[in-house]
Amino acid sequence: MTANTLRGTSEIQDCVRSNERVHVVGNGSKSALHPQSGGAALADVSALSGIVEYQPSEYTVTVRAGTPVAEIAAALAEQGQYLPFDPLLPDCATIGGTVASNLSGSRRYRYGGLRDFILGAAVVDGAGRAFRVGGKVVKNSAGFDLSKFLVGSLGQYAIMTELTFKVFPDVPRFRSLSFRYEQLDAALDAIATISGSAYELDALDLLPPPPANKGEQAQGWALMARLGGFAETLPQRAERFVESVKRETATMEVRELDEADELWNPLAGLRGAAVVKVVLSPRQVPALDAAIKRSQRRYGVGGNVAWVATDDLAALERALLDAGLRGLCLLGAVERPIIGAPVERQLSARVKQVLDPQRKLV
């Protein structure tokens, strides 16, 4: 594979025009998204980096697609703001790759995912045309919203060069708590109770019991909740929340968690030949979980996403197909990144036909 380090829109246009097949890559932080064969020219956009425009008072930021997420997060943090969708791999990923693979983290529980915060983009499509989609203000409904379509598009429709997001003020403090449940059903009941309540959590993730050694008592499921807000109100809010969870759910134990760096990284500790994001609803958790009991896994966003590490991708795919679910492989050497139920084709095929008629972008 030939790697072309591209520094600007016109270089990307040239690359698309002069190659039959083009595969875009940023920092390459998600190995499963970059097939090792196929003969496509590699369009490396990681040099297309930097913040273009940031106006804290507008709640918007415009960045080049190859900008590391960490750099954006740091610039926002200086102004007390953040990307509310909580990019999943903040240490090494680029923002373009984060959008292309639609990877929001645990904190997306509070205000929404990536699709809810993208406002616009500049792209180069498969025909080599450079143009803008969406807008640069927090609200805009002019024209077709192709910027949202880029979310999850895996670089197969257009190559992003610039992205605009809505940002929010961040909260100054956090408190994290863990509630233990003996069975998955009880934990899911608790998720339903908590997410239907007026308690406004920043994150709500569910961890399965660690494998128990012989003679040890089973640990149970750990439901992790994170509260964010003013330092002065957090003690009272945490107390009210804990009382309510104790009263309304079958929790066996409540623990205060240390706000360590990795606590809210859903991929932390997931080890396997492949790491996969699965999209599901809380109702679908029991059936999937029964099928993947031996995999390391974490259910994020109140049971709306599963992060699974597996050594047997074929088995995971069968489980997904049985449950009518779909997964995106993030890490590992895989044949194709999307596994399980097929993605929608009717509408997206029409977009492909328009943006990449020669099917150059792979």
Next chain:
Amino acid sequence: MNRAIYDALETIYPAERILMRDAQLLPYESDALTAFNTKPGAVVIPLNEDEIIATVRLCHELDLPFVARGSGTSLSGGSLPIADGLVIGLNRLNRIKRLDPRQRIAVVEPGVVNLHISQAAQPYGLYYAPDPSSQSICTIGGNIAFNSGGAHCLKYGMTSNHVLGLKVVLADGAVTEFGGESLEGVGIGPDVIGLFIGSEGLFGIALEITVRLMPQPERYRTVLAAYDDLGCAGDAVSMVVASGLLPGAMEIMDRLAIKAAEASVNAGYPDAEALLIVELEGEAPQVEAEFEQLNGIIAESGAFETRVAQSEEERARIWKGRKSAFSAVGRLSPDYIVQDGVVPRSRLGEALLEINALKQNYGLDVANVFHAGDGNLHPLILYDGREPGALRKAEQLAGEILALCVALGGSITGEHGIGMEKRDYMPAMFSEEELDIMQALRRAIDPKEIANRGKMFPGGEAPALALQGMHPLEQQGVISRE
């Protein structure tokens, strides 16, 4: 409408659900952009999704343009019929098929009224967040077509941000489904939900919609602050934003809008040049702490009077005045145009000064109500359609305001959509190539351009809005104004 088309429609509908007589068509001739009306060839009233699908396929086969219509509340002429085309009236598809409080979702048909979802969810402590001013009559299908917003979308987004799954029939008759019940929506693969929502009926018709419901906030704090200067109200918004607070809503009304609201619903607003409504929502302890901070900001911002809603009734009254402002303006003027351009929030003051200068140049009254939190203006341009040239003048002023929004780095529409009204301003926002790409996309989905033909794109067959005296079609009696 010719006999062959009628016969074809009769294979789908009983005669009583095919409306063709003048008196039957009258209510469908126009929407909330009343400056225009056009007589459709017929209106059909489907009762289920199979009938909608069969109708769209028939239209595709016969080259018959159609407009899907809910309650006809579009402010951009989005549901204006196409002359001799078909109107597919969706109001009878008004069932909430499923409401699952445990997963906090509702699965609804396109003709369900926005507010009815919140009413159905209310016993479970849940609600549907997007709240356009017309929420007591507008339908979800229309909200999807136009990505409708409302006063509360700064924090939780517009329609697009609350739809998790869609089943649609595309304009060429293909039926497709995407997303589901997960909060992630489509989640894996391109976000086709985001693309379909806001496509103004040009891609097809939503048949079944899965929306997310949110828990009702535990506490609201709704503050009404009165100013003797519009600029001060705008500055107060900047101060709130700079403080790091994230209110659920921030709304401003100017003197004329206040007067209209008072005359209409007697909201009890103070006599002021500008009113600012700020609403905090969330967990009680957090909201109370934020409220204290907000009070400090409002006190510093030069408000001469501040009121805090002490009960749900008082909160409802504050909002009633704001939400009725559009219809209330109808009491002050026989006709009005409402625009919904967006400017960067930091340039609100500049935009208002400029609009003020423009209205004086034109000798027209403009009432301003706007979603200040997201820079979404709603200037209501008052005119008397019976005066020769008045509509044209009002249109010109509206056009200058839109140009101003683009020049300030904003958008020509925040939530009403392009529709009929702003299609000629699309080139101000998008390059020729960008418009070509959107057109190509539309044709890839609708090769015959039958779905809501004449909307969104400049030119086209539908009567142009920029009138110079009598429009040619008006002279021929094809279109008319009340």
